[in-house]
Amino acid sequence: MKRLATGLFFVATAIFVLAFALEPSMPGWAYVRAAAEGAMVGALADWFAVTALFRHPLGLKIPHTAIIPRRKNEIGRTLGTFVETEFLSDAVVRQKLESIGIARGLGDWLRRPENAERVSREAATALGGVLSLLDDSDVQALVEKLARRHLLEPEWAPTLGRLGERMLVAGQQTPLIDAGLDTLERWLEAHPEAFGESVSNRLPRWVPRVVDKLVDDRAYREALRFVAAVRADPEHPLRLAADRYLDGLFTDLQNDDATIERVEKLKSDVSASPRVHEFAVEAWAAVSETLDASLTDPDSDLRRGIVRALGDIGERLRTDATLAAKIDAWATDAACYLVANHLSDIASVITDTIEKWDPQETSEKLELQVGRDLQFIRINGTVVGALAGLAIFAVASGLRAVLG
Known part of the structure; x- marks a missing residue:
């Protein structure tokens, strides 16, 4: 697109040179020269405007050029504020969530066996990871402590x-x-x-x-x-x-x-007996071993039970309008509460992320995203300049003929 826009400028330049040379002997070429001259001016002006957004034209540090690299942080803050006030306001979030129908959508998704199986699999993986992170001695000490507190301390x-x-x-x-x-x-x-x-x-x-x-x-x-x-x-x-x-x-x-x-x-x-500690060790060993085996086996009673329970929940969310309304209201209130109390933190993600970007890299990324449309501005500027130059010359020539 850059080559096309630049090529049009050189075409206009060549036409201008040709028309300028032929104008003395062929007065009609004056109109061509005026159109080409306007096209050159329009192309140069829009090239300067587009280039000034991303860098200094020709490397010259002209004031108010290289706008994006120079004002990157300010643009990030403005964008963060815009998102905060326009997209994350309580009214916008609430209206959007209320229109979604969270519970019904979740119910439709969960009632599909493959989705319930996926949730069961992911939950089993997460629980298995938690089990692997737990220190056996700490858990055994906790079981023993709870047993003494709730079983042995009361009369x-x-x-x-x-x-x-x-x-x-x-x-x-x-x-x-x-x-x-x-x-x-x-x-x-x-x-x-x-x-x-x-x-x-x-x-x-x-x-x-x-x-x-x-x-x-x-x-x-x-x-x-x-x-x-x-x-x-x-x-x-x-x-x-x-x-x-x-x-x-x-x-x-x-x-x-x-x-x-x-x-x-x-x-x-009984409390003084070492059997209390042995009970804690044996209880945790039995529980952890059983849980690990059940979580890793897709056909275990635990995994199958989770899948059935999720399917039942999905079916009820889909058919029970009262329950679905309660879930929707709860989810909406929870989301609005989080947004209201952490609005600045959420919006700051945009600001902080943009501030970490390299100015030159930011400019190149944005130019790649919108550069095609910006080159059309240059092309349109060339065409509009040609038409404007021709119109101005034609009006001026007509006035001179009338007044002259």
Whole structure:
């Protein structure tokens, strides 16, 4: 474009020279000379104007030339201020965000399986990076600290008493007693000799072996019948006795100082045990290993669950107008808050970036962006100059002929 614009200038110059030479013998060439002269003036003027934006014409430091390199920082500040006031105002940001429909658009995007899978993959990568950065000893110390603070420091007895009372009120002790009876019955059925020996070993040594056997068999059968009777009768005296015992125990756990002290002693022994630290180490090792394996496996339950959850969220955002409106309002308010409180910081990115640019490099970059249009200015200047020169000469010649 520069060569085309410069070429037109030289064409106008050549025409001017030719017309100037032929004008004395051929007066009509005066009009051609005037047009060529105007074209030369227009081309030179616009060349100077365009060049002055980016550099000093012909290297001469004429005032008000090389405008962009010389006023680069001021242009950057002006541009930053313009963006701040015209593009990042609260009204503009709010109007734009409200017209977008953020929630519905996000819902449409998330409900596509490939997008939900992508979010799941990126989230897994990010979480995996966080896990790799964590120091195991620090996390283990934190787990141990939390365990001591929330599990060992509070009194156990009152809490256990309250939980027990609620269990009794809800009748949840019955399944526990049934489970115990089932276990006892299975053990008796599987170990009749062991039960018999535990009975006969308590008889005097002078009792004959035959009597031992009879006593063992009788005690074994009675034990089985007793367990079966307790299992079958919800109001069995043993069950009622167990309920009374548990009720008294849970009351003592909350109100009896001696019982509370015994539980606290037990807790103190647990707290002093190295098992607390071992628990923290084992817990974190299990959690981190499981998380790492689940995050790296695209078909793990965790990854599949994330994908399904994202798809469900997308579908709900797309179909639930009330929820979508709440999300849109929240996102708009959040964006407007950030813009209002960090407006200058956001706009300063433009100013600071332009200030770091090299003046010559900045000038070259801008010239490459808009230079084509600027060369058209030179071309148009050449054409307009030719027409203006011809018009002025024609008017002047006409006036001279009329007045003359």
